[in-house]
Amino acid sequence: MEQFFVSVGLLVCLVGLVKCIRFSQYLFLSFCKALPRSFLRSMGQWAVITGAGDGIGKAYSFELARHGLNVVLISRTLEKLQxxxxxxxxxTGSRVKIVQADFTREDVYDHIKEKLKGLEIGILVNNVGMLPSLFPSHFLSTPGEIQSLIHCNITSVVKMTQLVLRHMESRQRGLILNISSGIALCPWPLYTLYSASKAFVCTFSKALHMEYRDKGIIIQVLTPYAISTPMTKYLSTNMVTKTADEFVKESLKYVTIGAETCGCLAHEILAIILSLIPSRVLHSSAFQRVLLTQYSDYLKRNILDR
Incomplete structure (x- = not known):
């Protein structure tokens, strides 16, 4: 029995050491420009960004263009894309192509495939997504079309990856960034549909990374928490809630850190803190009441798009 407890203690220490090493990597990359500026450009000539009309997708479009890539912007609102x-x-002087596509539909991928034909695509950012409601709500009260959310949050990631991955494999290099969410890291009541759809993105991305990492392809899932975008009704920013531009610039420092990252140091710390809370607390009726009352009040006070 004594040997058992010693073994458990050593295992706990080892897990803690691994977490400390990983966290030290974040600290190093946050304050040092360890990634050569040419790294992203070396993936290929073009970057494809879904949901490029607003928020995180728009920020990735500008930042990747600043790194010297030509960009393909895909979204449903033509005027914004133009x-x-x-x-x-x-x-930036980069070349830009635009593709109008509504990812809530399933019949858009032949059109997208035709538009991407002949391009050396080095980076794909699967960013497009739907949040049924910023405010916590029970599943049966969730607004919007469930099928539209599945197409937008799940089908788009699978189909767009399928379109570009074969060409990346033949060239033995490429980078795919899939935007998930921090609330995908565990079941999150009152955000059930969104949490579940983004959990699919996490599992899909990490499994795919293991399949293709030996072929020179990085597939990384990002799990940020609060980002101030149109989807979050422009939440007021603070130490945790980042602007889309801040998040994107920092997230690109971590593209070589592994299959999963929160995308910024503040969110990584938040994820560690939340992981220390027992799941029975997060899933309790009391916690749900806090979400429905105090957290909803916080959101109402801090949204700028009223």
Whole structure:
């Protein structure tokens, strides 16, 4: 029995050491420009970004163009795409292609495939997504079309990856960034549909990374918490809630850190803190009441898009 407890203690220490080493990597990469500026450009000539009309997708479009890549912007609002494309070309000199597509539909991928034909795609950012409601709510009260959410949050990631991965494999290099969410890291009551759909993105991405990492392809899932975007009704920013530009610039420092990252140091610390809370607490009726009352009040006070 004594040997058993000693073994358990050593295992706990080992797990703690691994977490400390990983966290030290984040600290190093946060304050040092360890990734050569040419690294992203070396993946290929073009980057494809879904949901590029707003928020995180728009921020990735500008940042990757600043790194010297040409960009393909995919979203459903043509006017936004045209305006963003013009600004990217003017400010960065990169080439821009736009593809109008509604990812809540399942019949858009032949059109996208045709538009991407002949391009050397080095980076894919699967960013497009739907949040049924910013405010916590029970499943039966969730607004919106369930099938649309599944197409947008799940089908888009699978189909877009399928379109570009074969060409990346033949060239033995490429980078795929799949945007999930911090609330996908464990079952999250009152955000059930969104949490579950983003959990699929986590599992899919990590499994795929294991399949293709020996072929020179990085597949990374990002699990951020609060980002101030149109989808979150422009939550006021603070030490935890980041702007899309802040998040994207920091997240690109971590593309070589592994299959999963929160994308920024503040969110990584938050994830560690939340992981220390027993799941029975997070899944309790009392915690759900806190979400429905105090957290909802916090959101109402801090959203700027009213």
């Amino acid at each position: 305006a963003i494309a013009e600004e990217i070309e003017w400010t």
